[in-house]
Amino acid sequence: MNDFDLVRKNLFRRKLRASLMIVSILIAFMIFGVLAGFYRAFTAGEDRAAADRMITVNKINFTQPMPIAYFNRVRAVEGVRQVTFANWFGGYYQDPKNFIMALAIEPNTYFDVYRSEFEVPPEQLQAFMRDRGSAVVGEKLAQKWGWKIGDRIPLNSNIFSQKSGGHTWDLAIAGIVKGKAEHIDTNFLLFQYAYFDETRSFGKDTIGWMILQTTSPENNDRVAKAIDAMFANSTAETSTDTEKAFGKAFAAQFGNIALIVLLVVGAAFVTILMIVGNTMALSIRERTREIGVLKTLGFSGPRILAMVLGESVLLALLGGIPGLAIAGLIAMALRNSLANVAPAFSVSPTIALQGLALMIALGLITGIIPALNAMRLKIATALGRG
Amino acid sequence: MTAEHPMIRLTGVAKRFTKGKETISIFDHLDLGIPRGDFIAVMGPSGSGKTTLLNLLGGIDRADAGEIAVADQRIDGLSEGELATWRAANIGFIFQFYNLMPMLTAAQNVELPLLLTRLNRKERAERVHTALSVVGLADRTKHRPREMSGGQQQRVAIARAIVSDPNLLLCDEPTGDLDRQSADEILSILQLLNGELGKTIVMVTHDPAAANYAKRVLHLDKGRFVERELAA
Numbered sequence: 048m049n050d051f052d053l054v055r056k057n058l059f060r061r062k063l064r065a066s067l068m069i070v071s072i073l074i075a076f077m078i079f080g081v082l083a084g085f086y087r088a089f090t091a092g093e094d095r096a097a098a099d100r101m102i103t104v105n106k107i108n109f110t111q112p113m114p115i116a117y118f119n120r121v122r123a124v125e126g127v128r129q130v131t132f133a134n135w136f137g138g139y140y141q142d143p144k145n146f147i148m149a150l151a152i153e154p155n156t157y158f159d160v161y162r163s164e165f166e167v168p169p170e171q172l173q174a175f176m177r178d179r180g181s182a183v184v185g186e187k188l189a190q191k192w193g194w195k196i197g198d199r200i201p202l203n204s205n206i207f208s209q210k211s212g213g214h215t216w217d218l219a220i221a222g223i224v225k226g227k228a229e230h231i232d233t234n235f236l237l238f239q240y241a242y243f244d245e246t247r248s249f250g251k252d253t254i255g256w257m258i259l260q261t262t263s264p265e266n267n268d269r270v271a272k273a274i275d276a277m278f279a280n281s282t283a284e285t286s287t288d289t290e291k292a293f294g295k296a297f298a299a300q301f302g303n304i305a306l307i308v309l310l311v312v313g314a315a316f317v318t319i320l321m322i323v324g325n326t327m328a329l330s331i332r333e334r335t336r337e338i339g340v341l342k343t344l345g346f347s348g349p350r351i352l353a354m355v356l357g358e359s360v361l362l363a364l365l366g367g368i369p370g371l372a373i374a375g376l377i378a379m380a381l382r383n384s385l386a387n388v389a390p391a392f393s394v395s396p397t398i399a400l401q402g403l404a405l406m407i408a409l410g411l412i413t414g415i416i417p418a419l420n421a422m423r424l425k426i427a428t429a430l431g432r433g
Numbered sequence: 434m435t436a437e438h439p440m441i442r443l444t445g446v447a448k449r450f451t452k453g454k455e456t457i458s459i460f461d462h463l464d465l466g467i468p469r470g471d472f473i474a475v476m477g478p479s480g481s482g483k484t485t486l487l488n489l490l491g492g493i494d495r496a497d498a499g500e501i502a503v504a505d506q507r508i509d510g511l512s513e514g515e516l517a518t519w520r521a522a523n524i525g526f527i528f529q530f531y532n533l534m535p536m537l538t539a540a541q542n543v544e545l546p547l548l549l550t551r552l553n554r555k556e557r558a559e560r561v562h563t564a565l566s567v568v569g570l571a572d573r574t575k576h577r578p579r580e581m582s583g584g585q586q587q588r589v590a591i592a593r594a595i596v597s598d599p600n601l602l603l604c605d606e607p608t609g610d611l612d613r614q615s616a617d618e619i620l621s622i623l624q625l626l627n628g629e630l631g632k633t634i635v636m637v638t639h640d641p642a643a644a645n646y647a648k649r650v651l652h653l654d655k656g657r658f659v660e661r662e663l664a665a
Binding site for chain 2: 048049052053056057060336337342344346348349426427
């Protein structure tokens with residue numbers, strides 16, 4: 048036997064009470080894990096945003112197009128290293144339920160701007176640029192549908208139609224795009240804007256947004272102002288911002304996720320904090336005499352304090368770790384279904400570490416008052432003497 | 434009341450309690466000497482200070498004045514932490530209501546004081562076995578307190594008190610919650626510990642039959658001792 052055995056046996060001396068507390072903590076950390084996973088998914092773009100990358104969209108909102116002529120004018124702005132552009136396609140495969148994140152892009156510049164995130168083998172990129180009717184597919188998407196190079200896939204759009212009246216673009220897969228890091232999502236399809244623009248029935252010569260890279264993050268402000276000033280008072284005024292700010296604004300469409308997470312987790316935690324804190328205090332009060340006996344035997348005040356705190360931290364860990372594990376399983380189970388909405392949805396190691404820190408904090412906060420009371424307890428009082 | 438080379442020495446000890454605005458004096462300039470190997474029963478009416486005396490001897494309460502020394506060590510000046518260490522090494526406590534940990538087995542209860550030592554698991558197990566054998570419960574190591582009678586629980590408590598081999602045993606009404614037969618068994622064990630193992634024992638009791646097991650009886654009344662030698 049050692050102090051840990053004592054802590055463990057004390058915790059489970061009333062099995063029903065301990066189990067109920069563990070379950071309530073488990074539920075709280077399950078909620079935390081799932082919501083934090085969602086929050087991470089929605090803000091993943093912000094975290095990965097490059098400091099020197101900016102996005103230019105139509106000032107009305109990013110769903111409104113801009114003339115493609117802006118592309119060359121932006122290229123000429125001082126402080127701009129590279130510019131590319133993209134257009135939302137609204138794609139699906141075979142059935143409208145099978146949403147595909149498809150973009151029509153400018154192939155010569157797109158992978159230069161995103162060179163730190165994505166890589167395509169040079170021969171595949173060359174093949175993609177040579178064949179206007181081809182596409183490159185993100186590794187995850189290719190795995191999901193079992194696509195490989197050379198396959199021809201019919202890509203449908205729920206927005207655009209062809210001049211011929213059809214809604215289907217027939218594309219040959221020329222390459223597979225890989226993320227340069229584990230967390231980079233590759234659940235997308237990219238095909239050539241030139242082919243798209245040539246064949247679509249409306250919106251010709253317009254683009255969705257431009258992605259530009261400045262020569263230095265210090266130039267961001269100046270470049271943004273120069274671009275927006277260039278198109279002021281035009282039919283399509285622009286709004287240029289950093290990629291991070293753009294990602295944040297995009298996430299805001301889903302509501303203030305951070306606030307929701309904070310409120311839900313906060314409410315759950317405060318409730319659990321009160322329940323567990325109260326139960327711990329009750330549990331220690333019930334053991335006043337035993338604590339007195341331990342002190343009589345020679346257990347010091349600090350050792351008693353450590354044991355009570357150990358008990359409350361152990362309780363938090365026994366509830367919290369399975370809670371996070373269940374959240375992880377939920378995330379895994381939902382990952383495919385949510386691949387298009389929240390592709391980075393997972394209980395990441397960072398979330399797990401944050402959860403672990405929260406468990407320890409929860410244990411320490413709920414245990415500190417009973418632990419201090421136990422430490423200061425006078426033996427004579429505890430034993431009902433004096 | 435003194436002894437030539439006392440194991441326990443109280444000199445001019447005063448102890449007062451404050452209740453509201455009232456101050457109650459329990460002891461005022463109390464002197465006491467108890468030789469090594471003695472077995473003393475302390476008797477007296479309720480409120481005479483018997484339990485307070487045990488608390489002071491065991492370092493779980495502090496005197497307002499005077500000196501307390503046990504085995505030539507002054508304990509009245511020790512800090513709480515030092516007192517805890519001192520108690521672990523020198524004192525064995527036996528309570529009226531046994532005060533065993535309900536979630537621990539007999540062996541684990543006895544092992545508790547040894548968690549404060551540097552003994553390894555095997556050494557601790559050996560000591561626990563010896564202590565339980567001394568009280569005749571070597572076959573009850575895995576029983577929890579609720580699975581044992583009052584007398585057996587008190588024997589476990591005695592094993593816990595002697596497992597770290599302290600010189601002084603302080604017993605507060607050790608038979609107060611037991612039937613006569615169990616009480617006699619417990620008192621016989623205490624007599625054995627005193628006679629065979631040389632433990633110095635101070636036992637507070639209301640029971641004259643229990644006091645008869647001691648070598649001496651001290652009557653405490655209004656904070657003063659009156660001694661009476663017992664017939665062998």
